[in-house]
Amino acid sequence: MADKAISYEELTPGYKFPPASYDLSVSLVSKYLEAVDGTGDGFVPPLAITALAIATMAGAIPLPPGNIAIHASQELEFFKLVPIGTTIECHIGVAQKIARGKMNMLILELAVFDQDKEKVQSGKTTIALST
Amino acid sequence: MLIDIQEGKALNPMVIHITQEKINLYAEASGDFNPIHIDESFAAKTPFGGTIAHGMLNLAHVSEMMTSAFGRSWLSGGKLRAKFKEPARPGDTLTINGRIDCVEQKNGISYANCTFECLNQKGETIVTGEAIVKVSSDER
Numbered sequence: 001m002a003d004k005a006i007s008y009e010e011l012t013p014g015y016k017f018p019p020a021s022y023d024l025s026v027s028l029v030s031k032y033l034e035a036v037d038g039t040g041d042g043f044v045p046p047l048a049i050t051a052l053a054i055a056t057m058a059g060a061i062p063l064p065p066g067n068i069a070i071h072a073s074q075e076l077e078f079f080k081l082v083p084i085g086t087t088i089e090c091h092i093g094v095a096q097k098i099a100r101g102k103m104n105m106l107i108l109e110l111a112v113f114d115q116d117k118e119k120v121q122s123g124k125t126t127i128a129l130s131t
Numbered sequence: 132m133l134i135d136i137q138e139g140k141a142l143n144p145m146v147i148h149i150t151q152e153k154i155n156l157y158a159e160a161s162g163d164f165n166p167i168h169i170d171e172s173f174a175a176k177t178p179f180g181g182t183i184a185h186g187m188l189n190l191a192h193v194s195e196m197m198t199s200a201f202g203r204s205w206l207s208g209g210k211l212r213a214k215f216k217e218p219a220r221p222g223d224t225l226t227i228n229g230r231i232d233c234v235e236q237k238n239g240i241s242y243a244n245c246t247f248e249c250l251n252q253k254g255e256t257i258v259t260g261e262a263i264v265k266v267s268s269d270e271r
Contacts, residue, residue: 028160035157036191037147038198043206047194051161051187058163068167068177070215071186077210081203130178 008064008129011106015094020056024049024086044082046121050074053090053110054125060092061106067129072105076123080114087115095124104129134200136243136266142200142229145192149184151221157188183218189258190215192227193247200229201243201264213260217251224252229262241266 006015022028024044032048033040054071063069082088089112096107106129111122134140151171158169163185166173174182190213197205219225229247236242242263249258 031156031160035153035160036188036195038191038195043203045191045194045198046206046209047187047191048160051157051163051185051191054187055162058165069165070167073212073214074186074190075212078205078207081207 006062008062008104011061011094011097013094013096017057017060017092019089019091020052021087021089022052024082024084024088026084029084040084042084044084044086046076046078046082049082049088049112049121050076050110050123052088053092053112053123056090057092057108057110057125057127061127063129064104066131067104068131070128070130071125072128073126074123075125076121078121079119082114082120086120088120089113102131136231136234136241138231138233140231142196142231142245142247144229145196145199145227147192147225147227149188149219149221149223149225151182154182154184154188154221157185157191161185161187163187179218179220181220183220184223186215186258189219189225189249192225193229193249193258193260193262196227196229196247197245197262197264201266204264204266208265209262210264211260211262213247213258215258216256219249219251219257223257225257226250234266 091111093109095109098105106127108125227249231243233244245262
């Protein structure tokens with residue numbers, strides 16, 4: 001997913017990162033449930049899906065040197081149950097880019113689809129870059 | 132529906148203990164290996180002075196609380212908005228509280244509007260936000 005060819009300066013509203021696909025396997029979901037003390041009932045916890053989308057973002061954003069990315073806020077909406085074994089595709093784009101003094105913020109939109117091209121969740125992530 | 136949908140009803144709180152092992156496990160499960168979460172020597176040189184938990188790890192427990200309260204209605208029709216106010220660190224004990232603020236009817240469908248907060252052992256707010264769950268009328 002990482003698109004190292006683009007620099008942070010080149011990230012502008014409307015920019016779309018290349019989509020990333022994940023198989024929501026039993027082992028992946030089990031590991032997630034163990035990490036969050038969760039109890040599964042055959043369906044994938046929606047935030048497990050979001051976590052993969054966020055990690056995709058984290059790997060794709062070319063941070064300016066010396067900056068760290070801090071997750072500032074999150075909006076999410078879930079549309080359907082996602083059974084274990086589903087393959088998802090995460091689509092991420094830049095919605096807004098804000099510069100306030102030394103603080104830079106990126107607002108990213110995410111949309112996740114299953115293998116039937118049905119949207120399973122969407123959201124908005126605000127990331128603050130700090131030195 | 133796992134709880135009675137009533138305005139003012141408190142959701143069952145969750146208490147979790149944050150450890151570096153738990154953070155590392157979450158990094159592996161999510162694929163988010165940002166060094167601020169897992170590299171203690173890197174994190175020590177940042178303004179945080181040490182590693183911090185992924186915001187999504189903290190939020191995952193909010194979602195678990197919502198799942199515990201609303202079951203599949205949350206998984207298939209939930210909506211949330213969260214702000215990460217302060218970082219959670221290894222050694223912190225977090226308590227997540229939530230309640231149903233109001234129940235609204237729109238086009239024959241009930242929506243439970245909830246608020247939640249995640250506090251650490253010092254009473255500092257780590258995460259705060261709102262969640263909405265679409266609840267079909269026969270589940271009330």
